[in-house]
Amino acid sequence: MAEEKNDLMEKIVSLCKRRGFVFPGSEIYGGMANTWDYGPYGVELKNNIKRRWWKKFIEDREDMVGLDAALIMNPKVWEASGHLANFTDPLVECEKCHNRFREDALEEKKCPNCGGKLTAPKQFNMMFKTFFGSAEESANIAYFRPETAQGIFVNFKNIIDTTRKKLPFGIGQIGKAFRNEITPGNFIFRTREFEQMEIEYFIPVPKKDKDWENIFQDWRKEMIGWIKDLGIDVKKEIHELNVPKDELAHYSKKTIDFLYNFPFGQKELYGLAYRTDFDLKSHGLDYVDENNNKFIPHVIEPSLGVDRSFLAALCSAYTEENLTPSPSPSQERGAKEEKRVVLKLPNWLAPVKVAVFPLLKNKPELVKKAKEIFDSLKTDYRCEFDDNGNVGKRYRRQDEIGTPYCLTVDFDSLETDDVTVRDRDSMKQVRVKIKELGEYFKEKLEK
Numbered sequence: 001m002a003e004e005k006n007d008l009m010e011k012i013v014s015l016c017k018r019r020g021f022v023f024p025g026s027e028i029y030g031g032m033a034n035t036w037d038y039g040p041y042g043v044e045l046k047n048n049i050k051r052r053w054w055k056k057f058i059e060d061r062e063d064m065v066g067l068d069a070a071l072i073m074n075p076k077v078w079e080a081s082g083h084l085a086n087f088t089d090p091l092v093e094c095e096k097c098h099n100r101f102r103e104d105a106l107e108e109k110k111c112p113n114c115g116g117k118l119t120a121p122k123q124f125n126m127m128f129k130t131f132f133g134s135a136e137e138s139a140n141i142a143y144f145r146p147e148t149a150q151g152i153f154v155n156f157k158n159i160i161d162t163t164r165k166k167l168p169f170g171i172g173q174i175g176k177a178f179r180n181e182i183t184p185g186n187f188i189f190r191t192r193e194f195e196q197m198e199i200e201y202f203i204p205v206p207k208k209d210k211d212w213e214n215i216f217q218d219w220r221k222e223m224i225g226w227i228k229d230l231g232i233d234v235k236k237e238i239h240e241l242n243v244p245k246d247e248l249a250h251y252s253k254k255t256i257d258f259l260y261n262f263p264f265g266q267k268e269l270y271g272l273a274y275r276t277d278f279d280l281k282s283h284g285l286d287y288v289d290e291n292n293n294k295f296i297p298h299v300i301e302p303s304l305g306v307d308r309s310f311l312a313a314l315c316s317a318y319t320e321e322n323l324t325p326s327p328s329p330s331q332e333r334g335a336k337e338e339k340r341v342v343l344k345l346p347n348w349l350a351p352v353k354v355a356v357f358p359l360l361k362n363k364p365e366l367v368k369k370a371k372e373i374f375d376s377l378k379t380d381y382r383c384e385f386d387d388n389g390n391v392g393k394r395y396r397r398q399d400e401i402g403t404p405y406c407l408t409v410d411f412d413s414l415e416t417d418d419v420t421v422r423d424r425d426s427m428k429q430v431r432v433k434i435k436e437l438g439e440y441f442k443e444k445l446e447k
């Protein structure tokens with residue numbers, strides 16, 4: 001079972017490279033450990049995640065607004081937020097092979113690499129340092145943000161003043177965060193540069209626990225709904241962990257981690273935290289209500305990683321199927337007995353929605369008609385035109401990138417003005433009139 005799972009991870013990494021989802025970073029220079037670049041299909045899928053999150057949590061809600069704050073902020077922000085003092089992981093080093101590890105991630109007290117003795121843990125601050133301006137001196141030290149959250153807190157007053165939002169309301173932001181992780185790895189699961197989608201939801205000072213607990217539960221349900229949207233089977237693949245008190249981050253009174261069954265183990269996908277009034281208080285910010293009462297709002301924070309969303313969606317969508325050689329409704333031209341790899345992504349998430357093929361590339365009348373259809377669909381949906389190789393091979397390629405529909409223009413199309421539309425998951429094919437394609441896809445792709 002464990003082997004099968006490792007295998008799955010290897011297969012996903014290989015598919016990502018082979019099909020242009022994710023490439024190793026700086027590859028032509030020998031790479032740079034644990035850095036990754038999102039390729040043509042990867043960036044589409046990632047953008048789909050970000051767009052949907054923004055629509056669902058910012059645009060469609062009256063109690064939310066968005067923000068895009070700077071990555072590098074005044075270092076005083078990190079002093080006040082507690083990150084300079086507390087954003088640390090316990091680092092141990094092997095006295096023999098000098099490899100470094102995160103102590104809390106080790107199962108044994110011996111070096112996992114060579115069995116050597118480990119040093120006592122040192123607190124290692126994970127913030128990325130840089131110099132701001134032309135002089136490389138200590139006065140100019142600045143930090144890349146390790147979370148997007150603080151950009152939201154420091155803009156709290158600006159946003160209240162400009163939008164006149166009343167509590168409860170939230171501010172959401174999507175953007176990069178940087179952490180000098182001691183042990184990055186597992187592909188895009190843990191990297192030193194990654195992207196977050198965070199919401200800080202501000203509420204009045206709770207009079208009793210129920211006041212914040214109810215809102216916490218509302219956000220818990222929202223997060224579960226979002227995870228389902230990604231095509232993840234919540235019952236089977238998600239475990240909610242109530243983080244024990246002694247493991248809570250310095251700002252949190254309660255945190256739920258949503259763990260996903262990654263091929264390399266059950267690991268954090270997202271977190272939901274009750275940050276109390278810790279942050280606004282640290283920055284000396286407050287709120288005045290309509291009765292002129294001044295107080296410090298409390299905060300519930302649903303925090304999501306874009307890259308982990310991407311990886312979990314891919315793990316859940318990855319499917320291998322055996323194709324039978326016998327003539328059956330699912331029989332495809334060019335398909336011999338073979339295995340097909342298919343990404344069963346939800347339609348909204350798929351990087352390409354419709355692939356358009358002329359049956360043969362050397363028949364100008366087929367190519368012309370296929371191009372016309374491609375041009376008419378591409379304004380509404382991300383489409384791809386493909387005339388390479390036989391149609392069976394083109395199906396395999398589209399299956400691997402998760403394209404829900406393939407459309408083939410054949411000789412009959414020239415006579416009857418219809419085309420074959422093939423469904424990714426069932427492989428069933430139907431004939432659809434060219435003039436009805438818009439409606440057909442609208443119904444399938446926009447629900």
Ligand code: ATP
Binds near residue numbers: 181195271
């Ligand atoms: P972990 O315990 O895995 O280090 P964390 O509890 O430190 O994660 P948070 O600070 O809660 O993570 O960050 C919020 C979200 O940002 C995480 O749930 C995850 O989706 C994402 N995230 C955090 N660190 C990384 C990383 N190094 N690489 C990719 N995504 C990350």
